[in-house]
Amino acid sequence: MPKARKYDYEKIVNIYNESGNQAALEYIAQNYGSKAPRGVILRIKNSPGFSFDSINDKIIASSASEGEIFMGIEELCNKKAANEITTHKTVSVNGTSNIALELLYKDLMQEKLMELSKYIKLNRYSNTVIIDKTALKMDGYQVTIN
Numbered sequence: 001m002p003k004a005r006k007y008d009y010e011k012i013v014n015i016y017n018e019s020g021n022q023a024a025l026e027y028i029a030q031n032y033g034s035k036a037p038r039g040v041i042l043r044i045k046n047s048p049g050f051s052f053d054s055i056n057d058k059i060i061a062s063s064a065s066e067g068e069i070f071m072g073i074e075e076l077c078n079k080k081a082a083n084e085i086t087t088h089k090t091v092s093v094n095g096t097s098n099i100a101l102e103l104l105y106k107d108l109m110q111e112k113l114m115e116l117s118k119y120i121k122l123n124r125y126s127n128t129v130i131i132d133k134t135a136l137k138m139d140g141y142q143v144t145i146n
Contacts, residue, residue: 004032004040012044013059021057035135036118 004012016024021041028037044059045052051060119141121130133143 004028004034006047006049008032009044009047009050010061012040013050013061016041016044017058035132036114039114039118042114 012024012028015027024041025037028034028040032040034040044050049062051062052058053060119132119136121132122128123130131143136143
């Protein structure tokens with residue numbers, strides 16, 4: 001079962017923009033065998049190379065190259081560049097930094113839950129937990145049951 005890789009995002013974005021969300025979800029489910037195609041769309045929307053236009057319901061590929069987004073080895077290792085970095089003191093205005101931190105925690109928790117929902121299903125009616133161990137192992141996780 002192949003995963004949607006970053007180099008596949010452009011094709012998925014084109015399908016999303018031309019045929020809509022449902023067509024993109026079906027394409028991801030058929031071609032990549034993903035059990036959570038909405039997670040793939042969400043991952044694309046949050047990727048550094050893409051932005052989502054909620055008014056037009058389109059995913060826009062940004063023109064910034066990967067080199068412009070990330071620092072190079074020279075920049076990381078260069079002491080001169082390290083000296084140019086200044087520290088900024090954050091001042092809380094009416095608790096906005098606390099709100100921003102809470103939003104960050106919320107986003108991180110949503111990402112973790114989205115990742116877990118690919119492998120674990122809870123059935124409240126029959127009180128069962130279904131764990132897809134093969135998918136977990138294929139994605140590099142180790143499974144231990146206590």
